[in-house]
Amino acid sequence: MTFELLLIDDDEGLTELLGNFLSNQGYRVLAANDGKEGVRFFFEHNPALVLLDVTMPQRDGWGVLERIREMSEVPVIMLTARGEEENILRGFDLGADDYVVKPFSFAQLAARIGAVLNRADSSLANLETQLIQGDIKIDIPSKRVWRDNKLIHLTPTEYKLLVALVRKTGEIVTLEELVKEAWGEKYKDEIGYVRRYVWHLRKKIEPDPETPRYIHNERGFGYRFLPPEVQSPG
Amino acid sequence: MNGISNLKRDSVPTNYLRRVNSIRFVLPVLLFTVVVVYETQEHWIKTGRFGFELVSEIIFFGILGPLAVFVAFSYVLDLLKTLETARQEAENLNHNLEFLVEERTTALETKNLELAKAITELHQLDKMKSDFVSLVSHELRAPLTNLNGALELALQNLDQIPEQTQRILTLMSQESSRLTLFVRNLLDMSQLEAGKLTLNVGPVAVLPLLTRAVETVLSNTTRPIKWETPSDLPPAWADEIYLEEVIRNLLTNADKYTPPRSALNLAVSINAEVMEISITDYGPGIPLDLQEKVFNQFYRQENGDKISSRGWGLGLFFARALTEAQSGQLALMSPVHESSQFPGTRFTISMPLAEKETDDV
DSSP states (O other), X not given: OOOEEEEEOSOXXXXXXXXXXXXXXXXXXXXXXXXXXXXXXXXXXXOSEEEEESOOSSSOHHHHHHHHHHHOOOXXXXXXXXXXXXXXXXXXXXXXXXXXXXXXXXXXXXXXXXXXXXXXXXXXXXXXXXXXXXXXXXXXXXXXXXXXXXXXXXXXXXXXXXXXXXHTTTSEEEHHHHXXXXXXXXXXXXXXXXXXXXXXXXXXXXXXXXXXXXXXXXXXXXXXXXXXXXXOOO | OHHHHHHHHHHHHHHHHHHHHHHHHHHHHHHHHHHXXXXXXXXXXXXXXXXXXXXXXXXXXXXIXXXXXXXXXXXXXXXXXXXXXXXXXXXXXXXXXXXXXXXXXXXXXXXXXXXXXXXXXXHHHHHHHHHHHHHHHHHHHHHHHHHHHHHHHHGGGGGGSOHHHHHHHHHHHHHHHHHHHHHHHHHHHHHHHTTOOOXXXXXXXXXXXXXXXXXXXXXXXXXXXXXXXXXXXXXXXXXXXXXXXXXXXXHHHHHHSSOTTOXXXXXXXXXXXXXXEEEEEOSSXXXXXXXXGGGSTTOOOSOTTTSOOOSOSOHHHHHHHHHHHTTOEEEEEOOOSSOSSOOOOEEEEEEEBOOOOOSOO
């Protein structure tokens, strides 16, 4: 099946080159050079995914995204400027699925497109892209974590520790296993203080780190992740 | 205000002196007159005799007495004059001092104003520089995306391209990646200066990070690397991505500015709740007068003819700024070894340790 992608960016050089690159990857690419044209193409062609630049004359990326979201749940990847954290958060709030930062590599963008399309197409859902346990949601391709729909800033190590725990929800994960997952086999004797890493992870994840809801210490064994709803009442 | 009150005070003692001076003459004359009238009455009119008694009393009481009064008053006047001169001198001195203070205060105020103006101008210039850097790097991003993308596209089917073109394209791709990295650093730098760089701090295991940085930067070198890293290190408190960037930056410098086969020592230690990560080379060292300059923005080492030195001189400035943004410090020491040809340089990153866990529930 050939997916049709809509690329909306006012930079004609980019639409041509990226269009070429993605065509070579087996996608059909439609390109629009301003927001208005982009919205028109969207309604005419109903693409499988939209690549949307934020900064455009006439109607900017946010306006286009809002217009698209009024009608459709199509996956949207934003093309943003570097380091503008507030833009990224705004994008997620408005319903963007992912973002890449300029200057990005085409290959990296192609990988994101593949991941987002896989996630959107339930027939391909055997490929793991999201972990959801209770109100904790982990998005694997973008390495982002939400609790109660609020984005939580984890460091790469904290993210790996959390994923290792969530993947084995309900089971005990030993300290050795956590080291292996977060740093790799070769550091199994080098990393100490695992409890300190987990303690800091809890401070970011738990609403009340003193009485943890998610990450439970199984003394002498390791840690166990439990989503709130399966915990014994009281 | 002070000048006016001084003038008023001046006139009072001068009048007083003039009065004392008049009394000095008037009083003896008055005394002489009274004595002459009295003695004439007593010794001439009453007795009808003009003789020795009258003359002697007039000389004694009428001339010598007033003369003594005159001399006494003259002496007092002289004393008063000396006092007045001293007072005036003191007053003048005081006045001069006040004038001097006033003059200096005005000069200081002018200097302060000039300084404040200069500071404002400097701030404006600095902001202009940051805005310029930010603008340039923003404007460079779009063409760089396209340039990188075009090269990616061209390099997709390498086997269909003639060998020479392949080499040219690969070289272009490398240069374009270098430029991209530089623009990223510039942007991070301007964000850091504007206080907008978002750091993601947490506990960091330094050993895997150091190993990864060495594998990335020094993968093509044959230089011996000596590790002095104790196992079971507690985590540092830092931003993993940016700490690794600082370390990579220092390793790149060490690789660039030292002889190709010279050794590198990597050491990690804990001193008073601070983690010290040091990278020591066996290169030509950094002279004392350049040791602070190398941390300046856009500083470039000038002996580029001896050792290859590509880069834009943002490295150490950015490395220090990034380290400090994470509450750490970056320092250098040179010479490190006894050799005069290769005294070497040691860069030390000091980072705080991650807070200890309290009761682990």
